[in-house]
Amino acid sequence: MNIHVNPQTSSRILGRAAAGHRLSRDEIIALYGLPADEVAQAAHEARLRQTDPETATYSIGGNIDYTNVCTVACRFCAFYRARHQEGAYTLSFDEIARQMDEIVRVGGSDVLMQGGVNPDLAFSWYLDLMRMLKRDYPQVHVDALSPEEILGLEKLTGRAAYDLLAELKDAGLDGMPGAASEILVDEVRRNAAPTRIMTGDWFRIVDAAQSLHLQIAWVGMVTGFGETLGQRVEHLLALREQQERALQRYGSGFAAYKVWPARLEHTRLKNMASQQSGDEIAAEYVRNVAISRLALDNFVNHRAVWRTMGFAVATTALRSGANDLCGTGSINAINATIVAAGKHLPDPNQALLIEVRRCIEDAGFVPALRDPYYNVLARDERKTEAMAARNDGN
Numbered sequence: 502m503n504i505h506v507n508p509q510t511s512s513r514i515l516g517r518a519a520a521g522h523r524l525s526r527d528e529i530i531a532l533y534g535l536p537a538d539e540v541a542q543a544a545h546e547a548r549l550r551q552t553d554p555e556t557a558t559y560s561i562g563g564n565i566d567y568t569n570v571c572t573v574a575c576r577f578c579a580f581y582r583a584r585h586q587e588g589a590y591t592l593s594f595d596e597i598a599r600q601m602d603e604i605v606r607v608g609g610s611d612v613l614m615q616g617g618v619n620p621d622l623a624f625s626w627y628l629d630l631m632r633m634l635k636r637d638y639p640q641v642h643v644d645a646l647s648p649e650e651i652l653g654l655e656k657l658t659g660r661a662a663y664d665l666l667a668e669l670k671d672a673g674l675d676g677m678p679g680a681a682s683e684i685l686v687d688e689v690r691r692n693a694a695p696t697r698i699m700t701g702d703w704f705r706i707v708d709a710a711q712s713l714h715l716q717i718a719w720v721g722m723v724t725g726f727g728e729t730l731g732q733r734v735e736h737l738l739a740l741r742e743q744q745e746r747a748l749q750r751y752g753s754g755f756a757a758y759k760v761w762p763a764r765l766e767h768t769r770l771k772n773m774a775s776q777q778s779g780d781e782i783a784a785e786y787v788r789n790v791a792i793s794r795l796a797l798d799n800f801v802n803h804r805a806v807w808r809t810m811g812f813a814v815a816t817t818a819l820r821s822g823a824n825d826l827c828g829t830g831s832i833n834a835i836n837a838t839i840v841a842a843g844k845h846l847p848d849p850n851q852a853l854l855i856e857v858r859r860c861i862e863d864a865g866f867v868p869a870l871r872d873p874y875y876n877v878l879a880r881d882e883r884k885t886e887a888m889a890a891r892n893d894g895n
C-alpha cells in the first residue's frame with residue numbers, strides 16, 4: 502500500500518505522537534508512509550517522556566516449554582508434534598525442576614512456561630505443577646499458559662476460563678503470557694491458521710485473567726501472515742482498547758508490548774515466507790517498534806527482541822521507541838546464541854548477560870536489571886556517567 506502524506510500533516514502527526522496524544526486509526530496508518538527516521542525519532546521522544554530516560558531495562562529469567570504435543574496444529578508452527586510422532590515429549594516434574602534449578606542458579610526472577618495443547622495432561626497436572634513451583638521456587642515469578650492453552654483446558658474440562666484461572670492462581674500462577682496474539686484479526690487468522698484461537702476467545706480469556714489481577718507479562722504482534730497495514734492497525738487498536746478497559750476496571754493490564762516478524766521457512770506456510778532481504782526485514786521491524794510506541798500510548802513498556810533480530814537491530818530498536826531488552830530467555834536459547842557467536846566461555850549465561858548489557862549501552866542507556874513488574878533492582882552505576890556524556894554528545 503502506498504501512503505502519501507503531505508509535509509504539513511506529517512509534522513502535525515509526529516508532533517502529536519511524540520507529545521503522547523492519542524492517535525486515530527488514520528493517523529497510525531499514515532505513520533507507515535512517513536520517513537522511517539522521523540517516525541523513529543518521534544517514538545524515541547515518546548519513550549524518553551514515558552520511561553526513565555537514562556536506563557533501558559532487562560531481566561534474567563528462563564523459558565520452559567513443558568510439552569510439544571499439540572492438537573491445534575497451527576500451520577505456521579514448527580514446534581509441535583502429534584501425540585505419537587517421533588520427537589513428541591512432555592517434561593516430567595523432575596525435568597522441570599532441573600530447569601528451574603538452572604534458572605535460579607543464574608539469578609533468574611521469572612519463568613515463562615508454555616507448551617502445546619496436550620489433551621493427555623489433566624487440569625490437575627497443571628495445578629500440581631503450580632503447587633510444586635510455588636513450594637520449591639517461591640522466589641520465581643511464574644508466567645504460564647497462553648490463552649490458547651487455557652482455551653484447550655476449557656474444552657478439556659467443560660469449565661470457564663475464569664474458574665480455571667482462579668484455581669491456577671490459588672495454586673501458584675502469578676501471570677500469563679499474552680501469546681497466541683499474532684495478528685488479532687480473524688480474517689488473517691482464518692487464512693494463516695484456521696485452527697488457532699480466534700480473536701473473540703483470545704480477548705475473553707485475557708480479560709478473565711486481568712479481572713483476576715494476573716499480570717499479562719507481554720503481548721505482541723507477529724507480522725508476515727499476509728496481513729494488510731490496515732489489519733496491523735486494527736490489531737493495535739484492539740489491544741489499546743483492551744489495555745484501557747483493563748486498567749480502568751481492574752487496575753491491571755498488559756505489562757509490555759513487543760513485535761517481531763514470523764519465521765515461516767520451515768513450516769507449512771513456507772510459501773508465505775518473506776522474500777525481503779535481511780536489511781529490509783530489520784528496517785520494517787524497527788518501523789513497527791516505533792509505530793507501536795506511538796500507537797499504544799497506554800503501554801509504558803515496549804520490548805526490543807534480540808533473539809529473533811540480533812543484538813545490532815535490537816540496539817536500533819532501543820533508539821526507536823523500545824525501553825526494555827527481552828531477557829536472557831531459555832537456557833537452550835542462551836547456549837545456541839553463544840555457540841552461534843563462536844564463543845566458548847565457561848558460563849554461557851554470564852556471557853549472554855554481557856551481550857545484553859552491551860546492547861543497551863550501545864543504544865546509549867544505562868543497563869538496569871528489573872523484576873517481572875518492571876521495578877528496577879539494580880542499575881549499572883559505573884555506566885551512568887559515561888552514558889550521560891555520550892548522550893550529551895548526540
Ligand code: SF4
Nearest residue numbers: 571573574575578617
Ligand atoms: S497451539 Fe502453539 S504449540 Fe500448538 S501448533 Fe499452535 S503455535 Fe504450535
